[in-house]
């Protein structure tokens with residue numbers, strides 16, 4: 001079974017993510033980590049491999065800056081077998097559609113049965129790249145999977161729904177987007193960290209994938225950020241404390257003063 005996990009390096013979510021003067025995420029400002037939702041996708045892949053007695057090969061697929069292998073190695077330390085990185089100076093500022101086109105082309109260079117992805121990223125937060133890849137590759141798409149089961153020819157997912165839960169099935173190859181209910185991502189063991197050092201990460205440029213930079217790069221972005229600023233600071237917030245009757249009176253007086261009531 002050949003499983004591909006989409007893994008995006010994102011600014012460390014404990015740090016203050018910021019945009020550079022070019023209004024793109026300033027990736028040098030904060031160390032990169034694995035996109036939290038993609039850690040769950042990798043955990044789901046590792047559990048599927050274990051459920052098959054180890055009979056699965058897991059490849060991490062990333063579009064990112066040249067420094068991305070440092071983050072991908074954390075995924076290899078968790079237990080993935082190898083990595084494929086697509087990196088190209090032309091990709092800076094790429095939009096979701098371009099990101100999907102590049103990752104779809106990279107998938108076309110791989111043999112796979114199942115692709116796993118996170119719901120969205122902590123920096124772009126678009127939540128569309130996985131669906132766009134599935135549509136570009138003509139793959140069945142199963143979203144919001146809380147549980148994933150595999151046979152040799154099909155994937156079955158359980159998804160929370162207003163009715164309780166739905167059970168869906170699709171033939172392989174397929175794309176599955178998992179939620180954080182698939183199980184807590186494991187911490188890499190020391191053995192895993194050591195082994196990750198020698199695991200292969202193959203790097204591809206746009207030309208290697210037969211893609212024209214002016215077709216998928218930042219220059220071809222379908223969207224651009226015009227402005228990004230913090231919310232306007234509001235007038236000081238007044239907190240009413242104390243026994244309920246007095247507090248209620250204070251609130252009523254506050255509202256009456258402002259002719260709200």
Ligand SMILES: Cc1cc2nc3c(=O)[nH]c(=O)nc-3n(C[C@H](O)[C@H](O)[C@H](O)COP(=O)(O)OP(=O)(O)OC[C@H]3O[C@@H](n4cnc5c(N)ncnc54)[C@H](O)[C@@H]3O)c2cc1C
Nearest residue numbers: 006007063094095096117118120121124125126127128129
């Ligand atoms: C402030 C800001 C706003 C933006 N708004 C828009 C916008 O409205 N429209 C738009 O088209 N672009 C927008 N962009 C650009 C967009 O963030 C990037 O194109 C980004 O790569 C798109 O994906 P995402 O992070 O939203 O991914 P999502 O669609 O949230 O990702 C879903 C899943 O796809 C996989 N995935 C996504 N990116 C990668 C990757 N690089 N490598 C491997 N797997 C990946 C992951 O598994 C991820 O969990 C914005 C960028 C910024 C900084």
